Amino acid sequence: MTTPSSPPCLSLLDLSVYRGECPVVDHVSITIQAGELVGLIGPNGAGKTSLMRGALGLLPHQGHSSLTALRADLRAKAVAWLPQNREIAWPVSVETLVMLGRVPHLAAGQMPQQNDRTAVAHALAAMDLTGFEKRPATALSGGEQARVLMARALAQDCPLIMADEPVAGLDPRHQIATLAYLRDLTRQGKAALVSLHDLGLAARFCDRLILMDHGQKRADGAPKNVLTEAHLRQVFGITAHVTTSDQGLIFQALEVVR
Template identity: 60%
Template sequence: MTLLSVQNLTVRRGECPVVDTASFSIAAGECVGLIGPNGAGKTSLLRGALGLLPFEGTSTLAAMPPKRRASQAAWLPQTRDIAWPMTVERIVALGRLPYLARGASLSPTDQAAVDAALTRMGLDTFRTRLATALSGGEQARVLIARTLAQDTPLLMADEPIAGLDPAAQIATLQVFQTLAQEGRAVLTSLHDLSLAARYCNRLIMMGAGRIIADGPPQDVLTPDRLAQVFRLDAKVLDTPDGPIVQPLGVLS
């Protein structure tokens, strides 16, 4: 089942297209990594597909009324500051807002979704702590849990593992991989190419606003494309856990 279809999506900054006629679809069961250098257009593509930026072309999500869109796709932006001194559990519970009538309390179903999200992100012992007292990496995990509590068919995340320690990065991507195996879908931008190759069954590579390649990691991550798009001299090592990108230098 297709959860997102984007056709000829163009996002402009002034007259300049920062996303240029991008087309792709995301199906249930996929964990898709969106990769590319800084400035490639990854964030603008995600935000345009959600209807958060003006765009040309079509997106099935952007065409939905806001309430329906919130029940179909959860969104984790790149900026993830927690400003209010709320408990971890209460922040995660905000993910249930699309399903609650104004002023309503959490139902048993809502509470179960919150509990499951806390457990997935290893935050059970944090639930009564103030989120503002946590480290930056811990706060990031809380906001990922809030997204999981939304319990949507599609999860879209912009650099979700930035600022996390290596163990938390792997744990988060394992959660995303499990969501896909359960029949949902994930579209996430990532900078660690080896982790993207290991935990995503498909990669979309962007460069200068365009989709350069779209397919299985071993087909997308080639030395020629890494040189072309990232200006990176790199080896791509084939391992049982997927390709590993070994950077050797920067091309002039």
């Protein structure tokens, strides 16, 4: 599906992000091609969020990012970003909120067109939110708000989606549905980079995992090559049961390493 000659959706070269003197992202290089669903894993404070924010130009950084090389208005059409903190400041309707994803596609002062409304309707349907259009977004439950915000990112309709813990706080059905939808999108030629704490979901849905530890990239490859006993012990400090079944890779965390 992906021809090797097509430019990558994201390429980071020696990207570093500093908090004061301390590098929270330390010379990380990553390439993501169209068609890939890439999981970003690592313990708390490993630099997952800083890596993504640095790549987007939201944090001062050193090194090269293909996204920050773009002008801001073009970047907004190249990547949709779903931050971790799920902010909804005013009680606007779900439809209004998701329509914000169309802002990069509208000319100055232009009202939403038919294709914008179609994109919003698709995004709402994908996140199982049809019928929620007129509800105030702030009156929904936490998990529903998370889905509304995901729908906003989907409505942006970019070649690349970067999402910071998009399934945290969702019920199992919607965790699976969200990742399955992202996988479907990547099969249609888009790409996604999602940070995940649920290694079981990461193992099952991602084409590739990137393991971060202390700001550095420790591993990058197929889930079964990343979720090795040594990596789990050294980086996460846990043991796990990992098997390959006819359902794909099955991961179950077991115990803390003492």
